[in-house]
Amino acid sequence: xxxxxGCKTVQEVLIQEEQVPEKYFHKVEDGGVPVPDDSPPQLLxxxxxxxxxLAASSITADEFEKFRSALDxxxxxxxxxxGIAPEFLDExxxxxxxxxxxxxxxxxxxxRQGNDVQGYGNDVVYTEQQKLDWxxxxxxxxxxxxxxxxxxxxxxxxxxxxxLDQFATELDVVTKTVLKAMTxxxxxxxxxxSDPYGxxxxxxxxxxxxxxxxxxxxxxxHSDSSLITHVLQDKEVEGLQxxxxxxxxxxxxxxxxxxxxxxxxxxxxSNGVFxxxxxxxxxxxxxxxxxxxxxxxxxxxxxxxxxxxxxxxxPRLYRKMENYGDIFMENYQKGRRTIEEAKIYV
Ligand code: OGA
Ligand code: NI
Numbered sequence: 001x002x003x004x005x006g007c008k009t010v011q012e013v014l015i016q017e018e019q020v021p022e023k024y025f026h027k028v029e030d031g032g033v034p035v036p037d038d039s040p041p042q043l044l045x046x047x048x049x050x051x052x053x054l055a056a057s058s059i060t061a062d063e064f065e066k067f068r069s070a071l072d073x074x075x076x077x078x079x080x081x082x083g084i085a086p087e088f089l090d091e092x093x094x095x096x097x098x099x100x101x102x103x104x105x106x107x108x109x110x111x112r113q114g115n116d117v118q119g120y121g122n123d124v125v126y127t128e129q130q131k132l133d134w135x136x137x138x139x140x141x142x143x144x145x146x147x148x149x150x151x152x153x154x155x156x157x158x159x160x161x162x163x164l165d166q167f168a169t170e171l172d173v174v175t176k177t178v179l180k181a182m183t184x185x186x187x188x189x190x191x192x193x194s195d196p197y198g199x200x201x202x203x204x205x206x207x208x209x210x211x212x213x214x215x216x217x218x219x220x221x222h223s224d225s226s227l228i229t230h231v232l233q234d235k236e237v238e239g240l241q242x243x244x245x246x247x248x249x250x251x252x253x254x255x256x257x258x259x260x261x262x263x264x265x266x267x268x269x270s271n272g273v274f275x276x277x278x279x280x281x282x283x284x285x286x287x288x289x290x291x292x293x294x295x296x297x298x299x300x301x302x303x304x305x306x307x308x309x310x311x312x313x314x315p316r317l318y319r320k321m322e323n324y325g326d327i328f329m330e331n332y333q334k335g336r337r338t339i340e341e342a343k344i345y346v
Pocket of ligand 2: 224229
């Protein structure tokens with residue numbers, strides 16, 4: 001669908017408007033109000049996986065079971081010993097903060113154009129009724145390298161491009177290790193998940209403080225359209241929450257870890273054995289928060305349940321949908337999960 005209208009960045013709203021505009025308000029009738037601060041949800045016990053052990057196959061049966069159960073119940077886990085230096089993770093956080101701290105006019109050089117997702121700004125607006133997220137973003141494709149749009153890659157801070165390139169390269173290694181371990185945990189062939197893996201996009205998220213945390217949300221509830229997503233969280237400010245059963249839980253901050261979220265593509269490839277995690281971001285009344293999310297995608301024509309996971313006891317749950325990535329954002333903005341469209345009801 002065509003974009004109806006572009007919207008201001010949240011940073012501009014904060015400068016130009018005296019009050020938070022209505023279109024940021026989420027009322028109960030629109031699917032729920034953010035949880036007020038006086039009843040913060042409980043902390044989620046997210047399993048911490050030592051990636052060096054996982055890769056070396058010297059992992060104990062108990063540890064491997066912990067990994068497997070994170071995949072088929074929670075849909076998220078944290079990895080430590082992932083090979084990316086803690087100081088480097090801090091550098092990635094630092095370039096993120098420095099970029100968003102630039103004056104709006106400087107950032108607008110990298111503005112997203114029309115329906116293109118790459119660049120600075122915020123979401124495409126599809127309908128007049130669409131509720132807006134309280135977040136500004138910079139979204140860039142990093143792999144395959146030919147799809148990089150360098151025009152949208154900031155040159156300020158000076159180290160931005162170099163740091164992003166290195167981060168992407170290091171994350172690519174982590175991704176392949178994790179996808180191979182996932183395959184092993186299902187007793188499948190060596191490269192089941194990493195074969196379809198074909199691209200990576202990185203999104204820098206900036207959540208300014210908001211005077212109405214009771215009505216405004218940083219990122220509406222969603223599951224990611226990826227195979228897996230790596231999230232580098234803010235070191236000090238919480239905000240990410242996960243749905244478990246019908247209750248929300250806060251994601252803990254483990255500063256040197258990467259939080260890995262299972263996406264819809266893995267749920268579909270695994271014929272529902274692994275679960276994509278539903279999550280959202282709440283905002284803070286007086287603290288800003290940053291995060292960096294790296295979405296690792298399969299080539300879409302390859303996404304359908306592995307034959308080996310389809311049998312009489314586990315009938316095929318998802319059909320092949322080649323336009324998955326294209327319709328995902330529009331569905332998200334309308335409060336729908338695209339994976340529901342792929343479901344086969346038997
Ligand atoms: C996302 C996301 C979480 C965060 O970008 O898809 O869920 O903590 N981000 O910002
Ligand atoms: Ni997400």
